[in-house]
Amino acid sequence: MGLKSFLSKPFAAYVVKKQNEWVENPSYAQDKVFNHLIEVGKTTAFGKDHHFGDIKNYEDFKKHVPVVDYEQLRPYIDRIIKGENDILWRGKPTYFAKTSGTTSGAKYIPLTKDSIPNHINSARNAMLNYVNETGKxxxxxxxxxxxxxxxxxxxxxxxxxxxxxxxxxxxxxxxxxxxxxxxxxxxxxxxxxxxxxxxxxxxxxxxxxxxxxxxxxxxxxxxxxxxxxxxxxxxxxxxxxxxxxxxxxxxxxxxxxxxxxxxxxPSIELFPASEGFFAFQDSQEEEGLLLQLDSGIFYEFIPSEEYFDDNPTRLRIEDVEIGKNYALIINSNAGLWGYSIGDTVKFVSKDPYRLIVSGRIKHYISAFGEHVIGEEVEKTMKYTLEQFPEVKITEFSVAPQVNPTDGLPYHEWLISYESAPNNPEEFALTLDHKLRELNTYYDDLITGNICRTLVITALQRDAFQLYMKSIGKLGGQNKVPRLSNDRKIADLISEWKK
Structure with a gap:
């Protein structure tokens, strides 16, 4: 055994012991983060614009701080780029993490001296939890x-x-x-x-x-x-x-x-983003990822079905329910306030708070009111692959076909196979039946002859790689959306049909 592996065991035990202190007191941990964020936020331009001096509790916070996306926060980011201090967080960010935007080109997400440990320590602690649990x-x-x-x-x-x-x-x-x-x-x-x-x-x-x-x-x-x-x-x-x-x-x-x-x-799943490192798999035995409640981020949760409402419900950690989809909202020591990161999560445990990432709030199909979400197509594919062990896929994405050249509309599944099914028709029907089981609205569309059963378009093995290369996003942290409510990706990637 080398020195690193030898020393990692007592260090892992120490980290997990400290972790358990906030795991056992989740509301207190979040209160502590919240109070610190408000105290520092009072001195910022954002805090002054949103009356942080009048905020005494979470109810006050919700009255003064709206839920926003990047575009709504962008005027403050632009002021930072122009050289102003104390705009979203004290001083200036140490870095900007540059990511691809959906409507405005690149996004510049601030990382501050206070927020960087969240990214570094969370990744480290994921490995140390594995060491502590397994001894390996x-x-x-x-x-x-x-x-x-x-x-x-x-x-x-x-x-x-x-x-x-x-x-x-x-x-x-x-x-x-x-x-x-x-x-x-x-x-x-x-x-x-x-x-x-x-x-x-x-x-x-x-x-x-x-x-x-x-x-x-x-x-x-x-x-x-x-x-x-x-x-x-x-x-x-x-x-x-x-x-x-x-x-x-x-x-x-x-x-x-x-x-x-x-x-x-063995594998360890992480839930990082430019906006923060939110959760990691802390156990090889339990489902879900441990939400980081003491790492400079105060979390809010909006029931996903209310997300686009004018006045959606906003919940703290202690108010969430197991098995319900929530849009994840963060407030952080990077200077992000009421910030919707675009992901939806579902809790699988509240003791401790463990979750799974269930999809993207804007990545869904609802061309006919069915509101199929990422989690449902992921579960559908997983189930179907288990029924057809000869099948290996490289990648897939799903989009609606509202105006087919003939017949009823349908959902198109664009799939790159490593090895194709022996019976493609049965494979497609199994996918369709499982999705109907998971989404009653989709089942109603099929039953009511509003849509026909899904259609698979087989693509070249490297079709998704070629598509990503064609738009300059091959490699790194880039990924193809699992599903879209329009044909933009589907029509482009169809160029690489098998």
Whole structure:
């Protein structure tokens, strides 16, 4: 046992002990965060505009602070870029995390000196929870690869700016940096396909034990290794024993990924975003991700069916219910106030507060009032793949076809197969039946002959990669929406039909 793995065990025990203090007192932990945020927020331009001096409790807060998206917060961001201090949080942000916007081009999400530990410590603590629960720590002594964006930073208004994964790369703890791969120079390569070949060059001969990244891009890494070597991943990396992922639901990728590896290995799921690191898988035995309640973020929850109402219900952590979908709203020491991150979550436990990411509030299909959400199509695909073990998929996305050239409208499932079903018609019907079971409104559409059963469009194996490359978003933290309420993505990606 190496020094890192040896020392990690007492450190993991200490971290989990401290974690349990707020896990056992969740409301107190959130009250403490809330009071600190309001106290600091009073001195900011946002706080003065929204009467933070009059806020004594959460009810006051809801009266003064509206739920906003990036566009509504953007005037304050623009003031920061112009050089003003104390706008959303004290002083100026240390970084801007640059992300793709949906209506306004790039978004610039502030990261402050106070908020950076949330991103760094949460990722660290996810691994330490695993060490503490399982006693396994040898993977820390070997090589670790983090598939991420470039760490090269630009400036916006004299504030360092880059992708979140690139920013975090500058804060990897020293005890892990010597094990970290790929090299800094390789990580700086912007073109994903060129970068991937360099990563393989550097890692192929290494004793790799941990791989972290978004599943479709990790799968691309595995595919290229197998093309080069003709071997399974476990043959190339015999000590590979930990997979860490986030950003998408793992289930549609699980079978193919583990088939590529040649064995099942433990995994840790994370829930990070540019706006904050919200939750991580703290147990290999329990479902869900532990919500970080003491990490500089005060959470609010809006029942997803009320999200687009003029005056939706806003709830604190103690008021949520298990099994109900909520839009996640955050207030943070990065200076985000009443900020809707766009994700929906569902709690699977309240002791402790564990959740799953159930979808995106704006990623749904309701062309006919059915309001199919991401969680439902993910569950539908997972169930159907279990019924057809010969099928492996690379990626999929779903969109409505409202005006077909003939026949009734339908939902189109665009699927890239690694190996296609032996009976495509039965596969499609199984998908359709499961979705009807999960969504009664969709079932009513089929039963009432308003829509016909879903239609599968088979795409080339690498269709989604080619699509992402065509729009300049191949690799890194980018991902294709699982479902859309229009045809923009579907019509473009159909160019790569099988």
């Amino acid at each position: 720590s040898k993977f820390l002594d070997k090589k670790l690869i983090f598939l991420s964006g470039s760490p090269i930073l630009d400036t916006s208004g004299n504030i360092l700016t880059g992708r979140l994964s690139g920013i975090v790369n500058h804060h990897v703890p020293g005890y892990l940096r010597r094990n970290q791969m790929p090299s800094y120079d390789t990580n700086c390569i912007e073109d994903w396909e060129i970068k991937l070949e360099h990563i393989i060059d550097e890692t192929l001969s290494q004793d790799m034990s941990l791989i972290s990244g978004i599943p479709p891009w990790v799968q691309m890494y595995f595919d290229r290794i197998q093309e080069r070597t003709g071997k399974s991943i476990k043959e190339v990396f015999p000590n590979f024993e930990m997979f860490i992922y986030g950003g998408v639901n793992f289930e549609p990728y699980r079978k193919k990924l583990y088939d590529s590896i040649g064995k099942d290995i």
